[in-house]
Structure formats: C-alpha cells, structure tokens
Amino acid sequence: PTLLILLLLRLLCHLTLISQDILGHMMEFSLDQLGSRFIQQKLDTLSPEELEAAFAEVAPKGLMLMNDVFGNYVIQKFLELDVPSHRAELAAQMKGQVRRAAGGGGGACLDVWPVF
Numbered sequence: 001p002t003l004l005i006l007l008l009l010r011l012l013c014h015l016t017l018i019s020q021d022i023l024g025h026m027m028e029f030s031l032d033q034l035g036s037r038f039i040q041q042k043l044d045t046l047s048p049e050e051l052e053a054a055f056a057e058v059a060p061k062g063l064m065l066m067n068d069v070f071g072n073y074v075i076q077k078f079l080e081l082d083v084p085s086h087r088a089e090l091a092a093q094m095k096g097q098v099r100r101a102a103g104g105g106g107g108a109c110l111d112v113w114p115v116f
Contacts (some may be wrong), residue, residue, distance in 0.1 A: 001067055003023075003025060004029065007107070009093060011027070021034060022039065022042060023050065023053050023054060023057070024057070026039065026054055026074075027057065027058065027061060029069055030068070030071045031059060031065075031070060033070050036071065036073050037073075039054075040074060042079075043077050043081060051081070054069045055083070055089075058074060058075070059089050061091045062075060062089070062090050063093045063094070063097055066093075066094070078090065
C-alpha cells in the first residue's frame with residue numbers, strides 16, 4: 001500500500017509514470033479506484049511486450065478481478081484491446097463461471113463482451 005500511495009501521489013502531481021512503475025503492481029492498482037482508472041488509461045500506451053507483462057500479472061486472478069468493483073474495469077479494458085490470446089485466456093476462466101461472476105459486485109464487462 002505504501003508504494004501505491006507514492007505512485008498515486010506522483011500521478012496526482014502530474015508527473016509521468018513510466019510503465020515500469022506499474023508493472024509488478026498491477027493487482028494492487030486494479031483493486032483500487034484510482035489505480036484501476038490509471039491502468040485503464042495506461043494500457044493504451046504500453047508496447048506489446050509491456051502489455052503482455054501487464055496481462056501476465058492479472059491473468060491468474062482474472063475471475064477475481066471480474067468480480068471486483070474496480071478490477072472488472074481493468075478486465076474490460078483488456079477485452080477492449082482485443083488481443084486474441086488475452087480474450088481466450090479470460091474466456092477460459094469464465095467458462096462455467098459466468099453465472100457466478102455476473103452475480104458478483106463487479107462483472108459489468110461480462111454483460112457486454114462476447115468472448116467465446
């Protein structure tokens with residue numbers, strides 16, 4: 001949490017965060033309101049290699065993030081970026097879980113994105 005606070009303060013002070021500042025902390029950011037918003041914006045600017053690294057961090061907890069009030073927006077953003085391997089990984093996690101995920105606190109992206 002201390003690192004998250006420092007990084008968010010840098011953001012609020014209009015200092016530029018480079019991708020290495022968030023890589024390694026994707027889950028912390030995804031579960032936080034401001035962090036989730038920041039990641040959504042930052043994902044558009046990452047190189048393909050950085051995007052893969054970011055996805056590799058959140059993919060193992062994809063279903064949990066889909067059910068999180070802020071994390072579901074990060075998952076939705078990954079779906080919007082339309083990387084076939086990302087969509088396939090998230091679809092595999094949702095298989096057999098859609099009813100459970102849709103009933104969670106988040107899950108907004110599940111109603112919009114046909115991933116199968």
